[in-house]
Amino acid sequence: MNTLHEFALRMGDNVLVLGHRVSEWCGHAPVLEEDIALANSALDLIGQTQLWLGLAADAEGSGKSADDLAFLRDAWDFRNALLCELPNGDFGQTLMRQYLFDAWHLIMLGKLTSSSEERVAEIADKAIKEVSYHVERSRDTVIGLGDGTEESHARVQAALDYLYPYVGEFFVSDKVDEAAARAGIAPRLEDLRGAYDLAVAETMSEATLKLPESEFAHKGGRTGSMHTEHLGHMLTQMQWLQRAYPGATW
Amino acid sequence: MYAQMVKSTGKGVKSRDEMSPEEAAFQDRIDADIKIEPKDWMPDGYRKTLIRQIGQHAHSEIVGQLPEGNWITRAPTLERKAILLAKVQDEAGHGLYLYCAAETLGVSRDDLTEQLLDGRMKYSSIFNYPTLNWADIGAVGWLVDGAAIMNQVPLQRTSYGPYSRAMIRICKEESFHQRQGYDIMMKMAQGTEAQRRMAQDALNRFWYPSLMMFGPSDKDSVHSAQSLAWKIKIDTNDELRQKFVDQTVPQAEYLGLTIPDDNLAWNEEKGGHDFSEPDWSEFFDVVKGNGPCNKDRLDARNKAWEDGAWVREGLLAHAEKRAARKTAAE
Numbered sequence: 137m138n139t140l141h142e143f144a145l146r147m148g149d150n151v152l153v154l155g156h157r158v159s160e161w162c163g164h165a166p167v168l169e170e171d172i173a174l175a176n177s178a179l180d181l182i183g184q185t186q187l188w189l190g191l192a193a194d195a196e197g198s199g200k201s202a203d204d205l206a207f208l209r210d211a212w213d214f215r216n217a218l219l220c221e222l223p224n225g226d227f228g229q230t231l232m233r234q235y236l237f238d239a240w241h242l243i244m245l246g247k248l249t250s251s252s253e254e255r256v257a258e259i260a261d262k263a264i265k266e267v268s269y270h271v272e273r274s275r276d277t278v279i280g281l282g283d284g285t286e287e288s289h290a291r292v293q294a295a296l297d298y299l300y301p302y303v304g305e306f307f308v309s310d311k312v313d314e315a316a317a318r319a320g321i322a323p324r325l326e327d328l329r330g331a332y333d334l335a336v337a338e339t340m341s342e343a344t345l346k347l348p349e350s351e352f353a354h355k356g357g358r359t360g361s362m363h364t365e366h367l368g369h370m371l372t373q374m375q376w377l378q379r380a381y382p383g384a385t386w
Numbered sequence: 387m388y389a390q391m392v393k394s395t396g397k398g399v400k401s402r403d404e405m406s407p408e409e410a411a412f413q414d415r416i417d418a419d420i421k422i423e424p425k426d427w428m429p430d431g432y433r434k435t436l437i438r439q440i441g442q443h444a445h446s447e448i449v450g451q452l453p454e455g456n457w458i459t460r461a462p463t464l465e466r467k468a469i470l471l472a473k474v475q476d477e478a479g480h481g482l483y484l485y486c487a488a489e490t491l492g493v494s495r496d497d498l499t500e501q502l503l504d505g506r507m508k509y510s511s512i513f514n515y516p517t518l519n520w521a522d523i524g525a526v527g528w529l530v531d532g533a534a535i536m537n538q539v540p541l542q543r544t545s546y547g548p549y550s551r552a553m554i555r556i557c558k559e560e561s562f563h564q565r566q567g568y569d570i571m572m573k574m575a576q577g578t579e580a581q582r583r584m585a586q587d588a589l590n591r592f593w594y595p596s597l598m599m600f601g602p603s604d605k606d607s608v609h610s611a612q613s614l615a616w617k618i619k620i621d622t623n624d625e626l627r628q629k630f631v632d633q634t635v636p637q638a639e640y641l642g643l644t645i646p647d648d649n650l651a652w653n654e655e656k657g658g659h660d661f662s663e664p665d666w667s668e669f670f671d672v673v674k675g676n677g678p679c680n681k682d683r684l685d686a687r688n689k690a691w692e693d694g695a696w697v698r699e700g701l702l703a704h705a706e707k708r709a710a711r712k713t714a715a716e
Contacts, residue, residue, distance in 0.1 A: 152464075156459065159458045159459060159467070159471060160458075160459055162451060162454075162455030162458050162471075162474055163448075163451035163452045163455040163474070163686070163690070164455075164686065164689070164690040164693075165690065165694065166690065166691075166693070166694020166695075166697035166698055167694060167697070167698055168448065168478055168481055168482055168485070168495075169482070170694075170697075171451065171478040172475055172478045172479055172482070175471050175472075175474050175475035175478065176475055178471050179468055179471040179472055179475060182464055182467050182468045182471065183468055185464055186464050186465070186468070189464070202464055203463045203464055203465075206464055207462070207463070226693070227693075227694060227697045228697070277701075279704070280700065280701045280704040280705070281697065281700045281701065281704070283704050283707060284699070284700025284701060284702075284703045284704040285696070285699050285700045285703045287696045287699070287700065288696055288697065288699065288700025288701075288703070289700075291696065373459050373460055374459060374460070376460055377460060377461075377462040377520055378462055381578065381580055381581070383578070384462075384577055384578050384580070384581055385573060385577060386462035386463050386466055386520070386570075386573055386574075386577075
């Protein structure tokens with residue numbers, strides 16, 4: 137097992153798949169400032185994808201590029217958490233998904249800045265500056281909508297109920313995660329849960345939203361054992377040109 | 387330029403004798419290239435014409451996100467995807483500066499948005515054409531942004547201060563957009579046979595609509611005469627179209643692509659190219675709402691606005707609650 141490759145794929149696929157989802161909003165946001173913010177977030181995430189998948193490709197050492205990994209793998213080889221591939225739904229669902237991811241991402245990147253692997257630490261150092269802004273915005277929006285009108289409250293509560301069962305996957309380690317933790321590349325995932333729960337509870341309380349009681353967690357994305365049906369459809373669109381015209385340079 | 391056929395007073399330019407003392411003083415400032423600022427006195431026609439022109443330009447930036455957004459999810463590499471996202475983000479930003487410039491003339495962004503959504507205000511005809519293959523994204527940057535820059539560069543010197551300043555910022559970003567569009571075209575033109583076919587197809591479809599972006603000949607237009615006198619408009623449509631053709635022909639040659647015009651030829655005497663006029667009946671059809679994408683574009687904007695109503699209301703309600711809590715705590 138190539139731990140660094142596997143680890144970088146997991147980080148890279150999260151931001152690739154989520155960045156793609158966010159980019160689907162282009163030109164359709166509720167207000168102009170949100171169009172700008174969504175495009176900006178997607179741009180940051182795709183920029184981070186280039187770094188993580190670049191690292192994954194180098195660590196693999198087979199001469200592949202970040203683009204090869206993004207555009208020429210099938211769904212079972214993707215290693216993103218399921219939360220990232222779930223559909224946009226309405227704006228509330230998109231921003232709730234973003235917040236639940238950002239809150240984890242910020243804590244994770246904070247730990248990765250002291251990774252034993254220099255390139256991991258460098259990427260984390262760069263990404264954390266962007267993600268600090270992402271979480272500030274998604275948190276404020278979740279609070280604004282939760283503590284807004286009756287309708288906005290009901291919509292983001294429904295989004296939270298739908299999305300929360302996909303949060304647990306971020307904190308469940310398998311052999312890759314254990315090896316990454318042993319090598320000092322990444323923290324133990326379970327150790328991040330406390331800080332995450334605290335941050336999310338505080339946000340939801342301010343948003344007057346209720347966290348679901350069930351601790352059930354869907355998983356299978358990070359290991360690739362079982363993605364949702366949504367990912368394949370995303371890939372048919374994302375990878376279409378590369379697949380239809382193999383070998384072309386763009 | 388993203389504003390076409392902007393109506394002015396429709397009455398023709400007043401002679402000095404017909405001007406009131408205020409109007410004469412105003413015209414003196416324009417003639418001396420002194421910028422007009424929001425609090426300065428201005429003729430009502432000047433204000434209204436500017437609102438139409440800046441508003442149409444802002445709407446074009448907003449609607450212009452759609453044909454490019456159509457390819458963001460299919461961009462063929464991570465870098466292309468990132469560049470396209472950055473470009474679309476810039477365009478939304480341009481929309482924002484321009485709405486702000488229009489607001490200095492006493493019209494709100496919401497009011498302008500409503501006029502766009504119910505069809506009272508227009509946006510550039512070019513965005514009613516579809517983007518059908520990846521080379522279209524190159525062609526939009528190369529030709530559409532190229533045509534826009536042709537008009538916007540002189541508008542940096544336009545008489546209204548806030549509009550001029552918005553144009554200066556916008557032009558910097560637009561020239562980057564045009565370069566990235568040409569870069570896509572280079573890759574496509576030097577690529578596989580299928581890619582060259584895409585590039586030629588894109589040029590075939592975008593050539594005449596790009597020429598239409600400058601609007602029909604306005605050499606006899608009273609609206610344009612007034613706008614030129616007020617320096618809201620700097621060059622005539624025909625002058626700009628000629629410049630655009632002269633700039634673009636060698637670029638197409640360099641790409642090895644053929645401009646779809648059998649009459650295109652260098653005219654030594656005039657020092658420019660002769661070329662065929664676009665089909666103006668098609669242009670008027672598009673302006674009237676019968677372009678290939680008019681309905682889809684407006685429906686998409688209306689849907690975004692309607693679907694987003696609960697978000698705007700929710701965030702507004704929250705801001706009010708927070709303000710009330712703050713007041714209560716004091």
